[in-house]
Amino acid sequence: MVDKNILKNIKLVVLDLDGTLLNDRGEIGSESLKLIARLKQEGVKFTIASGRLHSSIMDYAKQMNLDIPLISLDGSLIKSNSTGKIFFESFIPQKKAIKALNYANRYLSLVAFCHENAIYYTEHNENIFSIIEKYGAAFVQVEDYIPYSKKCLEIVLASDSRENLSEINERLNFPYTFGLYTNLFKSHSSPGVYCLEIRKAGSSKAKALFRLIRKIGVKISETAVIGDWYNDKSLFETKALKVAPANAVAEIRYAAQIKTMRTNNEDAVAEFLQMLISVRNGS
Incomplete structure (x- = not known):
């Protein structure tokens, strides 16, 4: 059981897309969209950390009205969706x-x-x-x-x-x-x-996350990461709060502090976001 104070102190939620936030039809759950909007009003920030190209995560960021930089290609690029400013890029020589x-x-x-x-x-x-x-x-x-x-x-x-x-x-x-x-x-x-x-070398979701939180002034202990696949492993080796949907691979589920009952097709992310709202409401 995760301490409620940890949940109360979450200021940043980092979302993997495929197999996590998105269902198998490539859609964000309607409940997640509502809860993200509500938590943003309460000061919680959200971003994406995906193996996809930046161009293929932009529409999802717009759907959620994300205003902080996005992590793409498993940490090789950190780029603002709103301004197009690049905060980090790592080219292979x-x-x-x-x-x-x-x-x-x-x-x-x-x-x-x-x-x-x-x-x-x-x-x-x-x-x-x-x-x-x-x-x-x-x-x-x-x-x-x-x-x-x-x-x-x-x-x-x-x-x-x-x-x-x-x-x-x-x-x-x-x-x-x-x-x-x-x-x-x-x-x-x-x-x-x-x-x-x-x-x-030096490009991973975790290293990109540390670059991002330094930029936006959030501690790793105030960050939650949600993922399901092997490319999320580096995130699950940090001191962030680690959340895995029911469909996550065994290695990720084992490392998670919170294991949702729902799969990505059942809007697993919403299950976790509801926990954040519940502790903020004192329930």
Whole structure:
């Protein structure tokens, strides 16, 4: 049972989108929208921390009238939805982007280059947009990756061979290529397929959160994070209040201090937000 004083002191709620705030149809629950508006009137701030591109989370931010910067591409970009001001961006060095591309070709893996507003792929890699889980993103086919190796925030590789991606992962880490963060995981939507995400070191949802709270003057102990998937793990390793919906993976549920009874399809976020309102009303 979480101490009521912890709930009373929450000043910032950080929302994952897919599998958390959104149902499987990509909608925010009507109850959550009402509770977010009410809590904002009481001074609670809200933001999004998503693996999506910034361009594909903007409409949700507008729906909730969010006025503080948003975290996208798992922490590679922090950008204001209202002003367009960029507070943090972390590009993969071009030489390392090209090296990752060469490894993808050598080990017969699909590859895509993620920028702020679009994901680029070549004809040979056209199947990747049905595999990688960047919902709402604009996928653009190009003839050559090289021009898009500049200002690349994230590279995603996909393969049905975990061994091939593991080999690439090892080669992209010290002592081969220092300064990258990599994440190898099983695809959520494509059975038997594995993905390898590559970002510049220092880019994660948690590190982005710490950058954000310094900017807005909120303590980590005054922050609640809500997530369901492996890319939320870094948030769940902080001292924020950790909340997991019923559909969260076991690792996230285990780390959560609050486990909702509802799933994302049952508006799990609203269940937690109602707790915040209840303690503020003294019930």
